[in-house]
Amino acid sequence: MSAFSKRASALAVLCAMSLMIVLDSTIVAVAVPDIQRDLGFSDAGVAWVVNGYLVAFAGLLLFAGRLGDLVGAWRVFLAGLAVFTVASLLCGLAPTAGALIAGRFLQGAGGALAAAVVLGMIVRLFPQPAEQARAMGIYSFTQAGGAAAGFVLGGVLTDALGWPVIFLINVPIGLAVWLAGRRLLPRETGPGLRRGLDLPGAALITGGLSLAVYAIISSAPVAAVAAVLLLAGFVLRQHLARRPLIALRVLGRRWLLVANAAVVLVFATGMGFQFTNALFVQRVMGYDALGTGLAFLPTPIVIGLVSLFVAPRLTGRFGPRPVLITGLALLFAGLLLLGRLPVAPSYWADMFPPLVVMGLGVGVTVPAIIMLAMAGAAPADTGMVSGFSNTAQQAGGALGLAVLAAVAAARTADRGGAPEPVALHAGYTQAFLVAAGFVLTALLITVFALRRAPAQPAEPSGTTTPAPRAEPSRTTTAASQAEPSRTTGAQRSEPPVTAACGGAGAPPAR
Template identity: 40%
Template sequence: MTQVHRWRAFAVLAVSFFMTIADLAIVNVALPTIGVKLHMPESSLQWVVTGYALTFGGFLLLGGRAADLLGRRRMLMIGLAVFSAASLGCGLATAEGFLIAMRCLQGLGAAIVLPAALSIVMNMFPEGAERNKALGVWGAIGASGATVGLIAGGLLTRYAGWQYIFFLNVPIGAAALLLAPRVVPESRLATARRRYDPFGAVAVTGGLSLLVYAISTAPQVGWGTARTIALLAVSAALLAAFLVIETRVEAPLMPLRIFQNKTLAGANAVSVLLGASFFAFIFIGTLYMQQVLGYSALKAGLAWLATSLTSVALAGLSQALVTRGWAKLVMAAGMAMIGGGVLWATQVPVHGHFWANLAGPFVIVGIGTAFAFIPVSIAALAGVAEHEAGLASGLLNTSQQLGGAIGVAIASTLAATQASTLLRQGAAPAAALTSGFHWAFWACGLIGLCGVPVTYLLVRRNELAKAVARTAQKPQPAAAEV
């Protein structure tokens, strides 16, 4: 496959990836409008977000392994079809139950698209400079997708209607679906007989789905309630059963030997902390702007341009530094800046102003995401065999999504607890909310800073240097046509 054709295929895959990431955040600023238009209570409204995260996080590993076994382009197209159809259903929804069901179906489509797309990228580009360039762009999309989603959500909600945050996906998904068989190469695990791991698939999908469900609803029902504890216990039991199954079946869904690659294991650990700190910061920062400063959905979305534009602008520098062999240092610096930028935000006042109080933290976090997302993506795929590309990409995205769900749950719990305590003591609502958000920012910042020691303890400099130092002239693995 020529270089020009590879980059054409990459463009289709990048657009597919962007849609799934943007949809994690695009509904946040539109939730108040959706609640009013569909007469949804607060308890149901949260499921417009949680339903997507639940199936997205729960099915990523299964989606990645299905791509390896059944064909990566084939699964990409199936995922795009499911995602686009579900998006149309969301836009046409007139009742809360149907909207939530379509959001769950959207998450399932995203869980099929994302690992398939990333594993195709990995197999199109050999390890070295060209793959690092591709993953640099990929990392910039991941870093900016959520904030761009907030901006798009605000614009569409104000000027077109909340339905168009979902309708927008339909023509984009349809175009990607039409182009995929023409420009995206097909590949799959070359094996005489396809072996599956149904019990492992049920255990890990059930365990991850219950875990996402438990931590997403804990802020509303309470961490110490019997329901939350029971859900976490069942989730832990299913995940433990999954690990046992994987050591005994002939063709495991997730061969545990993959974690012998210390750099891969370390990158996934950092990915959990990255997702927890960054996505929770976006969630809490948006609430602060809307609930304390009185920003509209559009203004809150536009404020995040400081983060997304900074991240995109520095993605090339990050990729260049990684290619020069400084990947470990870049990863640690990125996590330090994310943590430091969020901790700076703990100083925001009740009567804050964007340029005086928010622009600085937003820019620092934007620099951090450019420096963190790219080396994490490269490290999580370094040294992975072609036949396990879908598994490795599914694992990376699973760790990031689970991290985001955990971070949002922790931040929400801390913010709500502190605000409720102060309100009972007679504090003004704005002051109580701001204090709660301060607590949440402290948690997000410290989680981000934890990524620095984890990087130095788990990511092996030699393993990572070998991956990024390989030349782009290395022969590309042959893709087996289905």
């Protein structure tokens, strides 16, 4: 097998795990009514079938990213995949509501371990800008494909075989991916846990983020205050700890914080739109669950095609920033069109065109915003930065879901004697316009605050974590095998992603 084939195979393993996570999320959303009926969930309790996963996932991402830096990303990835697969089996066999929720928390923990290190592994596998853009496009295509398949499969599998199958289907897939990953993933190692995992810091950040997500989902002020206190305690701990979980020198980098603020807004839009548009299609347009999934298909299909065939070429030629600006502008336009939907819309005349425009926008936006969020990370910090970016995505999704749902509910409740369909229409279209505001804010951040790509951060001294290295007795890293005449991303003087963002610093090229 050639060096490129080894890297491509490793990318396929990483994307397969990401596909499982996305597929699981969308399938579960469709199956929630059947789960509620069969296990006797209350109306409020059934939300934890989704939220339990989200809380565990978001709360453990940063911890998992740091763990990958210390013991090797491939070990953490395979451990997370194993946990996710076992938890899927427990969910499929769950006899009670409590057992299912416990399984979903465990699934979220496994998903966090695997997902936290994926972006960093892709960056190291494909250090060259053009190759990295293509790899990110394939990764985004996988996400879109999972979303598209999930909406349809969720309805088909639940109706034909029952909701347990949506979890049990992960077991053979997870086992196959684990075996392939064991053989194909580059076996990089870190300095080991002796270099400091900072368990108190891990507990503070995990508890703080979990409570923050819970507060967003449940609108619980007490939880929000507790989350702020725990997160403040985490920052203090990182300042005082001899070997902190997250180096404050990294979180102090302006580019990282600003780029991930845009990530939060983009993913807040995506998750919130998915939720509100599903309700609009069902409650205003009268579609059933399967019909809703089919109605959604144009967006993920367009996202997949654009992210796979168009986005890599545009990003490789112009750099990520100009492409991101274009994508956000398209996404903004699509949401404005949805905000103008009539009370009795026609799917093909009124709904289909905005969905296609949004698909075009998201297809180029997501790969570019991920590349920008990873820009400037030193090789030793890629796991942490990857975890931080994934955390921003999950937190953004929770925020968008909570805010847009609240906006739609408040506007609908203020119906002023209007018939229910009219009130529902007003609520959901108002939510679409608020989502457009999220995108406009991300666009302004990109235009005015992400002008120049960050300089390569100096490798830290003292308590720093060395860059991941290949185990001498095992397979060497795929990236280092690729082209012997070149240096790897960890050895080059410029950061792997910054090179791809070079056009973002000079006159816009992305």
